[in-house]
Amino acid sequence: xxxxxxxxxxxxxxxxxxxxxxxxxxxxxxxxxxxxxxxxxxxxxxxxxxxxxxxxxxxxxxxxxxxxxxxxxxxxxxxxxxxxxxxxxxxxxxxxxxxxxxxxxxxxxxxxxxxxxxxxxxxxxxxxxxxxxxxxxxxxxxxxxxxxxxxxxxxxxxxxxxxxxxxxxxxxxxxxxxxxxxxxxxxxxxxxxxxxxxxxxxxxxxxxxxxxxxxxxxxxxxxxxxxxxxxxxxxxxxxxxxxxxxxxxxxxxxxxxxxxxxxxxxxxxxxxxxxxxxxxxxxxxxxxxxxxxxxxxxxxxxxxxxxxxxxxxxxxxxxxxxxxxxxxxxxxxxxxxxxxxxxxxxxxxxxxxxxxxxxxxxxxxxxxxxxxxxxxxxxxxxxxxxxxxxxxxxxxxxxxxxxxxxxxxxxxxxxxxxxxxxxxxxxxxxxxxxxxxxxxxxxxxxxxxxxxxxxxxxxxxxxxxxxxxxxxxxxxxxxxxxxxxxxxxxxxxxxxx
Amino acid sequence: xxxxxxxxxxxxxxxxxxxxxxxxxxxxxxxxxxxxxxxxxxxxxxxxxxxxxxxxxxxxxxxxxxxxxxxxxxxxxxxxxxxxxxxxxxxxxxxxxxxxxxxxxxxxxxxxxxxxxxxxxxxxxxxxxxxxxxxxxxxxxxxxxxxxxxxxxxxxxxxxxxxxxxxxxxxxxxxx
Numbered sequence: 062x063x064x065x066x067x068x069x070x071x072x073x074x075x076x077x078x079x080x081x082x083x084x085x086x087x088x089x090x091x092x093x094x095x096x097x098x099x100x101x102x103x104x105x106x107x108x109x110x111x112x113x114x115x116x117x118x119x120x121x122x123x124x125x126x127x128x129x130x131x132x133x134x135x136x137x138x139x140x141x142x143x144x145x146x147x148x149x150x151x152x153x154x155x156x157x158x159x160x161x162x163x164x165x166x167x168x169x170x171x172x173x174x175x176x177x178x179x180x181x182x183x184x185x186x187x188x189x190x191x192x193x194x195x196x197x198x199x200x201x202x203x204x205x206x207x208x209x210x211x212x213x214x215x216x217x218x219x220x221x222x223x224x225x226x227x228x229x230x231x232x233x234x235x236x237x238x239x240x241x242x243x244x245x246x247x248x249x250x251x252x253x254x255x256x257x258x259x260x261x262x263x264x265x266x267x268x269x270x271x272x273x274x275x276x277x278x279x280x281x282x283x284x285x286x287x288x289x290x291x292x293x294x295x296x297x298x299x300x301x302x303x304x305x306x307x308x309x310x311x312x313x314x315x316x317x318x319x320x321x322x323x324x325x326x327x328x329x330x331x332x333x334x335x336x337x338x339x340x341x342x343x344x345x346x347x348x349x350x351x352x353x354x355x356x357x358x359x360x361x362x363x364x365x366x367x368x369x370x371x372x373x374x375x376x377x378x379x380x381x382x383x384x385x386x387x388x389x390x391x392x393x394x395x396x397x398x399x400x401x402x403x404x405x406x407x408x409x410x411x412x413x414x415x416x417x418x419x420x421x422x423x424x425x426x427x428x429x430x431x432x433x434x435x436x437x438x439x440x441x442x443x444x445x446x447x448x449x450x451x452x453x454x455x456x457x458x459x460x461x462x463x464x465x466x467x468x469x470x471x472x473x474x475x476x477x478x479x480x481x482x483x484x485x486x487x488x489x490x491x492x493x494x495x496x497x498x499x500x501x502x503x504x505x506x507x508x509x510x511x512x513x514x515x516x517x518x519x520x521x522x523x524x525x526x527x528x529x530x531x532x533x534x535x536x537x538x539x540x541x542x543x544x545x546x547x548x549x550x551x552x553x554x555x556x557x558x
Numbered sequence: 559x560x561x562x563x564x565x566x567x568x569x570x571x572x573x574x575x576x577x578x579x580x581x582x583x584x585x586x587x588x589x590x591x592x593x594x595x596x597x598x599x600x601x602x603x604x605x606x607x608x609x610x611x612x613x614x615x616x617x618x619x620x621x622x623x624x625x626x627x628x629x630x631x632x633x634x635x636x637x638x639x640x641x642x643x644x645x646x647x648x649x650x651x652x653x654x655x656x657x658x659x660x661x662x663x664x665x666x667x668x669x670x671x672x673x674x675x676x677x678x679x680x681x682x683x684x685x686x687x688x689x690x691x692x693x694x695x696x697x698x699x700x701x702x703x704x705x706x707x708x709x710x711x712x713x714x715x716x717x718x719x720x721x722x723x724x725x726x727x728x729x730x731x732x733x734x
Contacts, residue, residue: 376700502701503656503671506576510664523705540576543670548574551655551672557700 067208071138071149077179078137078200082130084175087123139198141212146186148196158196162216164188166351170206172342182206182342186213236333236399239324239391247370247391248317249310250362257309321390328403333373335387347387351375352404353526353557354496356386357397360489367394373404376525376557385526405481405497413478416542418470419517422533426466431459465489475520475531477545482522484529498549500524500557506539522546525557576668579658581649587690588711589645594686596641600634650709657697657724659707669707673727675699681717693717697724 137150146165148158171183184206186196201209239247322339329346336344357371373387389396401408435455442451469488476483483495505521512518518539519532534542607630611623643663651658658670676697683693687710695717697707712720 502675502699503669503705505667505669505704507662507665507667513664513666521704523699523701525700525702528701528704543576544574547656547670547672551674554674557675 066141067205067212068139068141071140071147073134073138074198075179075181075200075202075205076134077176077181078134079127079130080179081175081181081183081200082133083123083127086126086130137198141209141216144216146196146213148198160186160188160196162213165213165217166348167346168210168213169346170210170336170342170344172203172338174340176200177340177342184209233334234328236326236328237392237396238326239321239337241318241322243391244318244321244324245314247321247368248314250360250366250368251313251317251370251390257305317390324390326389326396333387333400333403335389337390345385345387347373347375347385349404353500353524354494354529355397355400355404356492356494358487358490358492360491364491368392369394369397371397371400373400374524374526401495405495408481409478411476411478411481411483411495414476414545416475416477416531416534416538418473418531418533419515419535420470421511421515421517422473423466423470425511425533426469427462430466431462435459473531475534475542477542479549482546484531494529496522496524496529498546499553499555501546501550502557504543504546506543508536574653576658576670579651579653581651581658581660584645584648584650584709584711585690585692585713587692588648589642591686591690591692591711592641592645593638596634596637600630600637603630645711648711652720652723655727657707659709669705671697671699671705671707673724673730675701676724676728679721679724681714681721683714695720 132152133150136152136155137148139146139148141147144162146160146162148156148160150156150158165186165188167185167187169185169187171185172181176182179200180203181200182203184198184201186198188196198206198209319339321337323342324335324337327334331350332346332348334344334346336342352373352375354374355371356374357369359369363369369392371389371392373389375385375387435458438451438455465488469486472485472488472491474485476485481495481497483493485491485493502523502525504523506518507521508518512533516536517533518536519530520534520539520542521528521530531542604627607626611618611626640663644661647663647666648659648661650660655674656670656672658668660666660668677699679695679697681693681695687693691714692710693712693714694708694710695712697709699705709720
């Protein structure tokens with residue numbers, strides 16, 4: 062039954078849009094630029110005048126953002142008329158946008174903590190085709206946002222029904238959801254290296270501040286064994302390593318739980334929808350025909366339990382040429398199989414032809430991850446004081462790098478059959494990509510001087526959701542892969558979206 | 559009555575081979591376009607050096623002031639040599655169903671795009687290119703800048719001809 066139009070005349074969004082814009086400005090400025098200065102101001106021996114000036118200028122500039130937010134709010138109006146979403150915006154230059162219902166691909170919501178406090182949501186409407194872009198309504202009351210989404214999607218379906226009487230309205234099906242226990246498990250099992258990098262970077266960044274107000278030499282001599290006394294940053298790193306490990310795991314865990322809280326995944330009409338987030342609640346949708354490739358990964362711990370984290374990569378609107386991925390933080394084999402069968406018609410695992418990386422790739426990894434960092438480490442220690450025990454770290458590092466390079470190279474593989482292609486990479490964290498040939502836009506063969514000398518090449522396959530690269534193949538094999546891919550694209554002539 | 563149905567194997571080695579593509583070189587005048595652009599950049603750098611040397615001659619030691627122009631000169635000569643090598647590496651090939659562009663002296667690259675995947679194409683020409691009546695053919699796909707092609711050093715006539723051919727091929731492939 063067709064519902065009555067709740068947005069028949071042009072109207073403004075919720076006043077909360079002004080609050081959202083102001084908070085967004087300060088959040089981006091503080092997060093990206095100001096946080097080191099604020100920490101220095103609070104923990105330093107007294108912020109210098111430069112720091113104070115920068116902070117005051119930023120706060121002053123913020124007052125202009127309040128004015129801009131008020132103007133943008135006043136001049137942004139929208140309505141639903143004659144089977145279209147109409148938007149008028151712009152302060153100096155007015156922009157009029159009309160999007161017919163059939164062009165609307167997705168209507169998504171996003172709520173951060175400010176949205177939730179005010180009971181509003183940002184509504185993002187994405188369209189297909191080369192002419193249109195995404196429309197964003199910064200703040201609507203959540204009930205109105207739901208009404209708008211229902212009006213637009215129902216209008217789209219009704220128009221499509223008129224065009225094709227054999228269609229039927231699809232019932233949404235909840236595929237799976239993640240409980241708090243699932244999220245805690247996901248947080249503990251996740252790859253903590255990225256968080257470790259952030260924590261390590263923070264420690265290095267703040268080390269010299271710590272030196273000013275802590276007597277580090279006394280701390281080292283108190284807590285480090287006598288045979289390991291070495292007065293430098295490396296000692297601090299050794300001393301705080303256990304605390305650092307616990308901190309890394311805790312931060313990863315809290316981030317995962319907050320980011321994916323309340324995760325639910327639905328199967329919708331020819332697509333998926335996921336929603337998650339404790340403070341920033343977001344809803345993302347995919348359409349099967351826009352999916353470019355499927356990606357999933359696991360690590361040593363997850364592999365033992367048969368768990369994966371996955372992502373469905375799809376193309377955005379053609380004009381934006383933007384890549385979008387639906388993230389699934391934690392799932393099992395059955396969810397991966399379900400997604401494959403929904404997205405790929407008559408999926409069969411590509412196993413007919415298999416290609417591996419040349420062993421020369423191992424030498425490249427050794428050079429990049431072993432030789433260069435050790436050289437840098439030795440140079441830094443040559444400039445500062447160092448202890449012979451630091452050599453132990455070099456030996457440990459080199460042993461790890463040799464083992465990692467060898468097994469990483471052996472695990473690299475590219476497999477093909479007549480319809481699908483898969484790439485597998487990784488050691489501690491194992492990654493897989495699967496795609497169909499018609500989704501590809503083209504292919505590139507490339508070689509650096511090292512590869513050229515050894516008759517090797519790298520293959521890069523281009524899709525509308527990103528590139529997939531496979532390095533250090535024998536040149537003849539790389540050409541065979543590209544020949545096959547081009548043949549399948551040109552022979553099948555299937556639309557990529 | 560059933561039509562005779564065949565489904566014979568297709569061996570990968572029987573497919574059209576990338577190595578069989580016949581590449582065409584770009585116009586020799588393009589080398590002069592690149593050298594001219596390069597000279598303009600070098601002139602700016604030399605100009606910057608002279609201003610620096612003149613305004614800070616007391617701060618910079620004599621040996622540094624004498625060494626810098628030599629370093630810039632050697633770097634400029636190497637730059638011209640590498641421009642030549644990169645120019646020689648550029649080429650494009652047209653097949654029935656796709657277009658390939660190759661370039662790169664030390665880091666080599668061959669990118670192939672089927673006509674069926676081309677979103678649109680256009681021809682552009684900078685001020686120095688226009689002096690030599692040259693242009694660049696830009697081919698866009700949905701794969702982002704990594705899969706877009708820019709074929710420089712084409713004469714204006716050739717650029718427009720190739721654009722017309724590609725648009726025609728795009729239309730033919732859609733109809734098929």
